[in-house]
Structure formats: structure tokens, C-alpha cells
Amino acid sequence: MATVEKVTEKTSSRAILLRAAADLMIERGTIEVSLNEIAQRSQLNSALVKYYFGSKNGLMLALVEDVLGPGLEQLKGLVEMDLPVVEKLKLHIKGIINVYFRYPFVNRLIHAMLMEQELAIKVSEKISKPLAETQRQLLQQGMDSGQFKHIDPMMFYFIVLGACDQLFFGQHVLNHAFGIERIDEDLKRAYTNALLDMVLGGILTEEGQRA
Amino acid sequence: MATVEKVTEKTSSRAILLRAAADLMIERGTIEVSLNEIAQRSQLNSALVKYYFGSKNGLMLALVEDVLGPGLEQLKGLVEMDLPVVEKLKLHIKGIINVYFRYPFVNRLIHAMLMEQELAIKVSEKISKPLAETQRQLLQQGMDSGQFKHIDPMMFYFIVLGACDQLFFGQHVLNHAFGIERIDEDLKRAYTNALLDMVLGGILTEEGQRA
Incomplete structure (x- = not known):
């Protein structure tokens, strides 16, 4: 799904950064990470950030594109595929949760970038708008086929992304209120199933439920 | 629902702060607000923060308690009430959305506080745990009466809070990807209805749907 590469001997400096x-964002549970810290962690000179990305903003944009770009392409492919639309919806939601599972910071990073004028247009053109548009097409397929109830794609966007994200964003709640130290594959799977039950229960028509 | 008071002549300095x-958090869309800025905005001396709250952490805790405390008490009352459980669930979800509508920063503030050792235990004891426990009781009532399908209360907690929050957290997405400048009462209502359709569709048994 995502391509922030595992570091190998051959990994490029760009990928290492x-x-x-x-x-660092994953370990600290925050997107507040400085260029110096990134350079230190990568054991590379911080001048390389300037060389590869121009600035911290450039690095953030590259990070978001690396993390979300492949999933977005997959989603576009999914919409075109000859698959039952209910299966497409399931795969889409599983895909979002998998990205948040691996990169729990990414939803927050996008929101922070959308607050900065210089980045907002780029992030929304490259990520938010294509995602919203592709989701809209997927929902339209479901509604056209009579398998999905009518739902406003914008509402769907916020409900589903918020629900997918909150488990990962709320790891401190998970710890303090529910006594769970970390999110493992089992918890991710159980959360995915609970969310799919709710979304499918909410969105499928009787015909969709039979499909 | 919430009691961060509107400022009147008689409002106490504590409430003004x-x-x-x-x-400031609402206007800026961030919880990063300094004591100096709060003092300036309130036209009160920042020493008063120390007097009333001890520290910035104390002020944050008081803010969260003021914003969420009343809703939490209402929820406890709701669980005890002689009302159909489906109505209780609807009122609960409407209540959460209303709080986020008025205080779109509050979910983020709680998460930030849970990351600080000094605050984490207080916030989880006063807010997160009681909320999770009261939700659990509400869901149990629905399951016992045969009107709710089985659902893990922890999953419900994250799915519903995340979905409720994302519209308000994602105001920049709303703007950049959907061309909507601000969330008004109509949008809040439409979002509430879309979320209720999904949650009720996902959670109600056939008996619950008839109720």
C-alpha cells in the first residue's frame, strides 16, 4: 500500500530521510519533528533535506505523497475494476485503516499542512480532492446499482476517515481508558470488522445486503 | 450542554480566562495557545492564571472539565432515564456533535493532555474513563433489550467519537476539497443525520429498527 521504504543498504538518501x-512521528505520537532531529536520526547531513526537498515543507509534502500516493492510485484502480461494489467498499475501508495502522500520523499531518497556505493547495490537489472524488465515484456506483442507500459523499468522507483514524490517533485513550498498550494486527482486524459492520449496515440496501 | 460562559459584566475572571x-483555540484552529496570548485576549493579568489554575496545565484541565463535564453528567442522567434506548443513543450522538460544533478543539486538546504524564491520569479519570463506562452501560441496555446488535463498546467509542469529530477537525479539508467555508447549523444537522443513519443502520437489530 505505502512506499516509505524499509531502509536497506541500497536505499537512497531521499528515502532514508x-x-x-x-x-520519529510514529515513535513520538506527534508531527512536531524538526529538520535537525530528522537529520540526526537518519545520520545524514541536514543540508540534504534542502537538496532533496527544498525545505521542511517540501519534505512533509514528499512524505504525504509517499505514504498516501500508492493507496490513492490503488483506489482509482479499484473503482475501475470488475468487482462487486460492496467488495470495493470493503477493500477501500481496509486500505485506509492499513495506512493509518502503518502511519498513524498521516491524517494529522495532512490537516496541519492544510493550515499552511503554501502547502494547502498542493495537498488538496494531490491528496484530498482526488480521494474525495474517487470515493464519490465508488459511492455513485453503489447507488446506481441499487446496492447502496443514498448518501452524501462529503458526509461519507468525514464519517469514514474520522472513524478509521480515531483508533490510531487515540492511542493514549486506548492506553489510559481501556488499558491497551499498543495496537497489534488482531486489534486492527477487530476494529476493521466493527467499522465495516457499521458502515455496511448503514449504507447497504436490502439488495446490497444480499449481494 | 457546555458551560464556558458567555462573557457578561458579572462573569468571573476565571470564566473570562x-x-x-x-x-483563541477556535479562531486559530489549533490548541497551541500561550498563557500570554490568553492573558492579552482576556485583558487580564497572566498572574491570574497562576492564581486560579496554578499553571497552563491547570487551565487546560479546567477548560476540558468546563466544556465536557456537563455533557458527561447529562449522559449519565440519560442512561438512567426512562426513555427508549434508541432515543438515548440518538441523543448521545447529537450531544457529542453539539459539543464539537461549539468547541471544535476539544478532542485534540484531550489527546494532547493524555500525552503529558501530569495530566494524563487526571483527564482519563475525569473524562475518558467515565465517558467510556457510560457509553458501555448505554450499549448494554440496547443489547439486553435485543434492540442493539452485539458491539464491542471500545470499538464503538473510537468509531463514533472519530466520526463525530472529523467534520470539525477537518475544516480545512472542508474548505479546500469541498469548497465549504464554515460549518453552520444546517451542515451540522445534515452531518448528524448522516451519522445517525449509519450508526443506527449498523447497530440496530430488526427489533430495534421497529422500536
Whole structure:
């Protein structure tokens, strides 16, 4: 799904810097990570950030594109595929949760970038708008086939992304209120199933439920 | 629902400081607000923060309690009430959305506080745990009466809070990807209805749907 590469001997400096940024955000549970810290973690000179990305903003944009770009392409492919639309919807939601599972910072990073004028247009053109548009097409297929009830794609966007994200965003709640230290594959799977039950229960018509 | 008071002549300095903190967070779309800025905005001396709250952490805790405390008490009352459980669930979800509508920063503030050792235990004891426990009781009532399908209360907690929050957290997405400048009462209502359709569709048994 995502391509922030695992570091190998052959990994490029560019990929090492992106991986270091991602690792720091994951470990700290915050997107507040400085260029110096990224350079230190990657054992590369911070001048390389300037060389590869121009600025911290450039690095953030590259990180978001690396993390979300492949999933977005997959989603576009999914919409075109000859698959039952209910299966497409399931795969889409599983895909979002898998990205958040691996990169729990990414939803927050996008929101932070959308607050900065210089980045907002780029992020929305490259990520938010294509995602919203592709989801809209998927929902339209379901409604056209009579398998989905009518739903406003914008409402769907916020409900589903918020629900997918909250488990990963709320890891401290998970710890303090529910006594769970970390999210493992089993918990991710159980959460995915609970969310699919709710979304499918909410969106499928009787015909969709039989399909 | 919430009690960060509107400022009147008689409002106490304590309430003025809390209101200033809330207003700054709402206007800026971030919880990063300094004591100096809060003092400036309130036209009160920042020493008063120390007097009333001890520290910035104390002020944050008071803010969260003021914003969420009343809703939490209402929820506890709701669970005890002699009302159909489906109505209770609807009122609960409407209540959460209303709080996020008025205080779109509050979910983020809680998560930030849970990351700080000094605050984490207090916030989870006063807010997160009681909320999770009261929701659990509400869901249990629905399952016991045969009107709700089985659902893990922890999954419900994250799915519903995440979905309720995302519209308000994602105001920049709303703007950049959907061309909507601000969330008004109509949008809030439409979002509430879309979310209720999904949650009720996902959680109600056939008996629950008839009720």
C-alpha cells in the first residue's frame, strides 16, 4: 500500500530521510519533528533535506505523497475494476485503516499542512480532492446499482476517515481508558470488522445486503 | 450542554480566562495557545492564571472539565432515564456533535493532555474513563433489550467519537476539497443525520429498527 521504504543498504538518501521523519512521528505520537532531529536520526547531513526537498515543507509534502500516493492510485484502480461494489467498499475501508495502522500520523499531518497556505493547495490537489472524488465515484456506483442507500459523499468522507483514524490517533485513550498498550494486527482486524459492520449496515440496501 | 460562559459584566475572571482560551483555540484552529496570548485576549493579568489554575496545565484541565463535564453528567442522567434506548443513543450522538460544533478543539486538546504524564491520569479519570463506562452501560441496555446488535463498546467509542469529530477537525479539508467555508447549523444537522443513519443502520437489530 505505502512506499516509505524499509531502509536497506541500497536505499537512497531521499528515502532514508523520509523514513527517519516517519519513524520519529510514529515513535513520538506527534508531527512536531524538526529538520535537525530528522537529520540526526537518519545520520545524514541536514543540508540534504534542502537538496532533496527544498525545505521542511517540501519534505512533509514528499512524505504525504509517499505514504498516501500508492493507496490513492490503488483506489482509482479499484473503482475501475470488475468487482462487486460492496467488495470495493470493503477493500477501500481496509486500505485506509492499513495506512493509518502503518502511519498513524498521516491524517494529522495532512490537516496541519492544510493550515499552511503554501502547502494547502498542493495537498488538496494531490491528496484530498482526488480521494474525495474517487470515493464519490465508488459511492455513485453503489447507488446506481441499487446496492447502496443514498448518501452524501462529503458526509461519507468525514464519517469514514474520522472513524478509521480515531483508533490510531487515540492511542493514549486506548492506553489510559481501556488499558491497551499498543495496537497489534488482531486489534486492527477487530476494529476493521466493527467499522465495516457499521458502515455496511448503514449504507447497504436490502439488495446490497444480499449481494 | 457546555458551560464556558458567555462573557457578561458579572462573569468571573476565571470564566473570562477560560473563554479567552477557548476563543483563541477556535479562531486559530489549533490548541497551541500561550498563557500570554490568553492573558492579552482576556485583558487580564497572566498572574491570574497562576492564581486560579496554578499553571497552563491547570487551565487546560479546567477548560476540558468546563466544556465536557456537563455533557458527561447529562449522559449519565440519560442512561438512567426512562426513555427508549434508541432515543438515548440518538441523543448521545447529537450531544457529542453539539459539543464539537461549539468547541471544535476539544478532542485534540484531550489527546494532547493524555500525552503529558501530569495530566494524563487526571483527564482519563475525569473524562475518558467515565465517558467510556457510560457509553458501555448505554450499549448494554440496547443489547439486553435485543434492540442493539452485539458491539464491542471500545470499538464503538473510537468509531463514533472519530466520526463525530472529523467534520470539525477537518475544516480545512472542508474548505479546500469541498469548497465549504464554515460549518453552520444546517451542515451540522445534515452531518448528524448522516451519522445517525449509519450508526443506527449498523447497530440496530430488526427489533430495534421497529422500536
